Amino acid sequence: MPEVEAIVISLRGELDIFALAYVRETLAPALEAEGDAVIDLSAVTYLEAAAVGELLRVLRAKNAQRRRLALVVTARRVQRVFMLTELHGTFAIFPTVQSARMRFAATGGPSLNGE
Numbered sequence: 001m002p003e004v005e006a007i008v009i010s011l012r013g014e015l016d017i018f019a020l021a022y023v024r025e026t027l028a029p030a031l032e033a034e035g036d037a038v039i040d041l042s043a044v045t046y047l048e049a050a051a052v053g054e055l056l057r058v059l060r061a062k063n064a065q066r067r068r069l070a071l072v073v074t075a076r077r078v079q080r081v082f083m084l085t086e087l088h089g090t091f092a093i094f095p096t097v098q099s100a101r102m103r104f105a106a107t108g109g110p111s112l113n114g115e
Contacts, residue, residue: 006036012043015051070100
Protein backbone atom coordinates (compact mmCIF):
# COMPACT_ATOMS: atom_id res chain seq x y z
CA MET A 1 0.00 0.00 0.00
CA PRO A 2 1.56 3.36 -0.98
CA GLU A 3 2.20 5.90 1.75
CA VAL A 4 -0.42 8.65 1.96
CA GLU A 5 1.00 12.14 2.55
CA ALA A 6 0.08 13.73 5.87
CA ILE A 7 -2.81 16.16 5.83
CA VAL A 8 -2.00 19.56 7.36
CA ILE A 9 -4.79 21.46 9.11
CA SER A 10 -4.36 24.92 10.58
CA LEU A 11 -6.35 26.38 13.44
CA ARG A 12 -6.08 30.01 14.49
CA GLY A 13 -7.27 32.47 17.06
CA GLU A 14 -8.80 31.86 20.47
CA LEU A 15 -10.03 28.28 20.76
CA ASP A 16 -12.50 28.49 23.60
CA ILE A 17 -15.98 27.01 24.07
CA PHE A 18 -17.42 29.59 21.67
CA ALA A 19 -15.07 28.39 18.92
CA LEU A 20 -15.93 24.72 19.38
CA ALA A 21 -18.02 24.48 16.19
CA TYR A 22 -15.14 26.03 14.21
CA VAL A 23 -12.66 23.58 15.80
CA ARG A 24 -14.83 20.55 15.02
CA GLU A 25 -15.49 21.64 11.45
CA THR A 26 -11.83 22.43 10.80
CA LEU A 27 -10.61 19.15 12.30
CA ALA A 28 -13.16 16.98 10.46
CA PRO A 29 -10.83 16.28 7.50
CA ALA A 30 -8.19 14.92 9.90
CA LEU A 31 -10.72 12.39 11.18
CA GLU A 32 -11.59 11.32 7.64
CA ALA A 33 -8.06 11.30 6.18
CA GLU A 34 -6.45 7.94 5.56
CA GLY A 35 -2.94 9.14 6.33
CA ASP A 36 -1.14 10.90 9.11
CA ALA A 37 -2.20 14.37 10.23
CA VAL A 38 -0.40 17.52 11.31
CA ILE A 39 -2.48 20.10 13.15
CA ASP A 40 -0.83 23.49 13.03
CA LEU A 41 -1.62 25.50 16.16
CA SER A 42 1.04 28.13 15.54
CA ALA A 43 -1.61 30.83 14.98
CA VAL A 44 -3.59 29.86 18.11
CA THR A 45 -3.45 32.48 20.84
CA TYR A 46 -5.61 30.74 23.46
CA LEU A 47 -6.50 27.09 23.99
CA GLU A 48 -9.31 25.94 26.26
CA ALA A 49 -10.23 22.45 27.47
CA ALA A 50 -13.02 21.96 24.91
CA ALA A 51 -10.55 22.39 22.05
CA VAL A 52 -8.05 20.10 23.75
CA GLY A 53 -10.83 17.51 23.94
CA GLU A 54 -11.29 17.75 20.18
CA LEU A 55 -7.56 17.28 19.64
CA LEU A 56 -7.72 14.18 21.83
CA ARG A 57 -10.62 12.90 19.71
CA VAL A 58 -8.48 13.22 16.57
CA LEU A 59 -5.57 11.53 18.34
CA ARG A 60 -7.76 8.56 19.31
CA ALA A 61 -9.07 8.29 15.74
CA LYS A 62 -5.55 8.36 14.26
CA ASN A 63 -4.34 5.76 16.78
CA ALA A 64 -7.31 3.53 15.86
CA GLN A 65 -6.32 3.89 12.18
CA ARG A 66 -2.70 3.07 13.12
CA ARG A 67 -1.75 6.51 11.81
CA ARG A 68 0.09 9.41 13.42
CA LEU A 69 -0.87 12.86 14.64
CA ALA A 70 1.52 15.73 15.23
CA LEU A 71 0.78 19.15 16.65
CA VAL A 72 2.68 22.31 15.79
CA VAL A 73 2.78 24.56 18.84
CA THR A 74 4.78 27.78 19.05
CA ALA A 75 3.01 30.09 21.54
CA ARG A 76 4.18 29.71 25.13
CA ARG A 77 0.62 30.18 26.33
CA VAL A 78 -0.53 27.19 24.26
CA GLN A 79 2.53 25.09 25.18
CA ARG A 80 1.70 25.74 28.82
CA VAL A 81 -1.76 24.17 28.41
CA PHE A 82 -0.16 20.91 27.28
CA MET A 83 2.33 21.04 30.16
CA LEU A 84 -0.29 21.81 32.84
CA THR A 85 -2.62 19.07 31.58
CA GLU A 86 0.33 16.67 31.32
CA LEU A 87 -0.55 16.03 27.67
CA HIS A 88 2.87 17.08 26.37
CA GLY A 89 3.87 13.41 26.42
CA THR A 90 0.62 12.23 24.87
CA PHE A 91 0.88 14.36 21.74
CA ALA A 92 3.85 14.55 19.41
CA ILE A 93 4.53 18.31 19.49
CA PHE A 94 6.81 20.10 17.04
CA PRO A 95 7.88 23.73 16.45
CA THR A 96 7.12 23.70 12.70
CA VAL A 97 5.06 21.79 10.15
CA GLN A 98 8.28 20.93 8.34
CA SER A 99 9.84 19.36 11.45
CA ALA A 100 6.69 17.25 12.01
CA ARG A 101 6.75 16.04 8.40
CA MET A 102 10.47 15.29 8.65
CA ARG A 103 9.83 13.19 11.75
CA PHE A 104 7.06 11.28 9.95
CA ALA A 105 9.44 10.60 7.06
CA ALA A 106 12.27 9.56 9.38
CA THR A 107 10.27 7.21 11.57
CA GLY A 108 8.01 5.66 8.97
CA GLY A 109 6.26 3.69 11.72
CA PRO A 110 2.61 3.68 12.61
CA SER A 111 2.75 5.83 15.75
CA LEU A 112 4.49 8.78 17.37
CA ASN A 113 1.78 9.44 19.91
CA GLY A 114 3.11 8.33 23.27
CA GLU A 115 3.20 4.62 22.34
